[in-house]
Amino acid sequence: MxxxxxxxxxxxxxxxxxxxxxxxxxxxxxxxxxxxxxxxxxxxxxxxxxxxxxxxxxxxxxxxxxxxxxxxxxxxxxxxxxxxxxxxxxxxxxxxxxxxxxxxxxxxxxxxxxxxxxxxxxxxxxxxxxxxxxxxxxxxxxxxxxxxxxxxxxxxxxxxxxxxxxxxxxxHSRRLLVTPENVAALMTEIAAAAGGTVLDPACGIGTLLLASGAEVAMGQDVSESAARLTAVRLLLRGRKAVIRAGDSLRADAFPGEQVDAIVCNPPFNDRGWGYEELANDPRWEYGLPPRGESELAWVQHCLAHVRPGGLVVIMMPGVASSRRPGRRIRGNLLRAGALRAIMTLSVGAAPASSGAPDLWVLQRPVPGDHPSDLLMVNAGEDLELARTAWRAYLEGGDLPEGSTTMRIIDLLDEEVALTPAHRVPVQSQTEPSAFVGARERTAAAISRLGVPELVPSPRRRDMPMTNIGELSRAGVVTIFQGPIRLKVDGGPQPVLTAKDLLLGRPASGRTRPADGLVTIEPGDVIAPVIARGDTVARVMRDGSAVLGPQLLLFRTDPERLDPYFLAGCLRVTGESSLRLGSSARMDPRRAQLPRLPIEEQRAYGEAFRRLLEFEDAVRKLRTFGDELVRLGFDGLLDGTLQPG
Structure with missing residues (x-):
């Protein structure tokens, strides 16, 4: 070297x-x-x-x-x-x-x-x-x-x-604005991109095209090095890729081409997008984009490149739904039936935006097809809500809470303001009983909150120590690590994520079966790879899910090492590293635990189990309490509740 x-x-x-x-x-x-x-x-x-x-x-x-x-x-x-x-x-x-x-x-x-x-x-x-x-x-x-x-x-x-x-x-995290993988999976799923010809006219390093499952992936980016990285990533996977460098708005690399679907996360707030030189461009079918509304130029560029009936899913800044200069174009998109849905995501879903961005779902109009409504979803971090609402909207089913449809005729007022947060009803405004339900849940959680009891030792006990590395070499415990990368994209196989572990909930992720996945079994101990302030290790009661990224799995011989005892010791290891001012990764070969007979391990394990259950109950109580307070304030102010 x-x-x-x-x-x-x-x-x-x-x-x-x-x-x-x-x-x-x-x-x-x-x-x-x-x-x-x-x-x-x-x-x-x-x-x-x-x-x-x-x-x-x-x-x-x-x-x-x-x-x-x-x-x-x-x-x-x-x-x-x-x-x-x-x-x-x-x-x-x-x-x-x-x-x-x-x-x-x-x-x-x-x-x-x-x-x-x-x-x-x-x-x-x-x-x-x-x-x-x-x-x-x-x-x-x-x-x-x-x-x-x-x-x-x-x-x-x-x-x-x-x-x-x-x-x-x-x-180069400050220069490269990469779409988060879970957001990319949502965008490409909504666009029904798999198996067709898909275009991303602002492809960056290819995150959306890689997620699309396209048979033919077409892309363009103003950065030649980014376009090259996209092409390399696709070609290494055997995909058919046509990637070009250049400014898509000023120098379209695919003039006249129409594809099956388009996914795009364009640059936001670009005042130098070419307003003067592109004033008479034929792509502006719905109106000349205002100088400060570059995103509406990208919307129309995408619509010009998708076949009739094909979908465009594009990331937009939240303000694009209501800025006054863009109201004419928004109105024309609605009248033509081109704008089908707006879904508000959470802050961070679009690295280019400091606020919560929106996904706009558009469809190139088909002659004779005139949609009468627009789907609005206030999804936030719940991307599954966006998926569920879109499927229900397409199938004519009941929409989940947090989503609604608005008649297009009702949206065509002077402002044409389309912000989902202003249109999707909040439960407390229509359901006064929500506060009563939240109060009952909070009271029930308080009644179940049993404080663990531990007995003081007459004197400090010095216990001989061992470590997990020694136990692993002795065959007492086997260690597995979750994959570094795993596409959680809605497949049939449940995946336990790091957030699932933290919240103590069932596996929420989904992926497709593949070689090398670690299947969780009842009695396995799961802990995060990186110790943080909210580090927790849990003993699994159910199996069938696979281990997600950033997680470790410890499979013990229960006759020699009690799983709950091990979980408690792992928790102590994580807390110790935090107290010492380090966010060090928990090395399973270095984690320490007392060398105790199995009977004593089980007694300690039961105490650890009660402490972890108490912690979960306190966390749940905090969630219920926060909801109760929010609903109380909202109800008092909107008139659905009054002082008792």
């Missing part, structure tokens, strides 16, 4: 399996922590070799994975402004390895200098469909190229590139 590879604080945290706060503490507490050798005052860079030596000296070293080493070397191959091109070049090389393995075997036998000289031409010939010149960005470092090839030989090339892309997105 080269000594000039540089890493920042986030890299060190990932390598050492700790939080960034821990790295900051190390720099303050330890005089021998490596000094910065580059970067800036706010984002210093350190020598990876020196950091590894320091971690070893302080017994904090975790073996750096081959993928992490390759990534750090890629990152050091050029400056940050060229990092996207370098990552794209690495991706082009991975496609070349897959398409021409015999050619690589011949090249790999060449001396380093000749390999570096001949490789770009070989890549350009084998991978002609990538935008720009990705071969020109392949690092001129033969040892790095060979390390990348070795890594691809051990792991699927697409998995290698996914890992590199994840780190690239993390390194």
């Amino acid at each position: 080269r000594d000039d590879v540089l890493v920042n604080a986030a890299d060190i945290a990932r390598i050492a399996d700790v939080g960034r706060a821990a790295v900051s503490n190390w720099r303050k507490r330890f005089d021998d922590f490596p000094k910065p050798v580059g970067g800036t005052a706010t984002s210093p860079a350190f020598s990876l070799a020196e950091v590894e030596q320091w971690l070893r000296r302080h017994d904090r070293y975790v073996e750096v994975s081959p993928l992490e080493r390759v990534w750090q070397r890629l990152r050091s191959a050029g400056d940050d402004l060229r990092l996207g091109d370098i990552v794209g070049g690495a991706g082009a090389f991975l496609i070349y390895l897959r398409r021409d393995p015999s050619g690589w075997r011949e090249l790999s036998r060449l001396p380093d200098e000749e390999l570096v000289a001949r490789l770009p031409g070989a890549i350009a010939e084998a991978v002609p469909e990538l935008p720009g010149d990705p071969a020109g960005a392949v690092p001129a470092d033969a040892s790095l190229i060979r390390a990348l090839a070795d890594l691809a030989a051990e792991t699927k090339p697409e998995d290698v590139f996914d890992g590199i892309c994840e780190r690239y997105v993390e390194a």
Whole structure:
């Protein structure tokens, strides 16, 4: 490994399996922590070799994975402004390895200098469909190229590139506005994109196109390096991809093309979108977009590229539903039957927006088909509500609470304001009994709240300790980890998520069966990989679900290790790391627990179980109490309740 590879604080945290706060503490507490050798005052860079030596000296070293080493070397191959091109070049090389393995075997036998000289031409010939010149960005470092090839030989090339892309997105999180995967899954499901030809005219690094399941994926992005990354990700998965670089509004790469579905998360609030030069563009079928309403230009661009009856699902800032300059276009979309649904999501669903964004679902009108209503959904974080409401709307079924339909004729007033939060009824405004129900639930929760009793020890007991690593080697416990990445996209297989574990609820995720998934069995102990203030370990009472990302599973021999005893000890380990000022990942080989006979373990386990149940009851009581207070205030102010 080269000594000039540089890493920042986030890299060190990932390598050492700790939080960034821990790295900051190390720099303050330890005089021998490596000094910065580059970067800036706010984002210093350190020598990876020196950091590894320091971690070893302080017994904090975790073996750096081959993928992490390759990534750090890629990152050091050029400056940050060229990092996207370098990552794209690495991706082009991975496609070349897959398409021409015999050619690589011949090249790999060449001396380093000749390999570096001949490789770009070989890549350009084998991978002609990538935008720009990705071969020109392949690092001129033969040892790095060979390390990348070795890594691809051990792991699927697409998995290698996914890992590199994840780190690239993390390194440029402020520049790359990536659609969250669960939101991408929702958008592509609503668009009915699977199996057809799908276009994303602002594709970024391809998150929506990857989620779409499209037979043919078409995309365009103003950034050539982003477009190249999209193409690499799709091609590595064997997808047919047509990806172009350029500004979709000013220089449409697919003029006249119409596809089956469009998904898009465009840039928001772009006042330089081309208002003057595009004033007479034929795409503005519903009106010239105002200078400050670039999002309405993207809406009409998308509608121009979808076949009649085809769906467009596009992310929009919440204010686009009510801003006065856009009311004429909103009205025309309603009159034509092109706008079918608006769904408000939560803050963070669109990284480009500081507020809660909306999904607009549009359909290119079909002659003779004139919808009379618009679906409105106030989903927030509950993406399943958006799915359920859309299915019910299509099938003519009962809409779930939090959604409604509005007659288009009733929306065509002077403002044409379409904000779901202003239209979807709040339960307390129509159901005074909601407060009574909340009060009864809160009172019942209070009555069931039994405070655990523990007896003081006459003196502190010193107990011999062991750790889970020793117990694992002795066959007393087996440790499994959930997948690093798992598409939770509505398949038939239930998935236990980290949030399910925290809230003590049944598995809420859904995925498709695949090799390598860990099926949970009754009696298994589940804990989060990362210890936080809300860390909890639980003993599973039901099986059949699979283990989700960021979770660990401990399967014990119950005659030698009580599951509830283990769960309590894991909880203590997490709390201890928090009290010490670290967000360190719980290493199952280091978690400590007393060495006790099974009978004593079960007694301790029962005490731990009662404490965890009390914690859950308190959390539920807080939820009920918050709901009671909200409904009380709302009811008093809207006249459905009065003082008793």
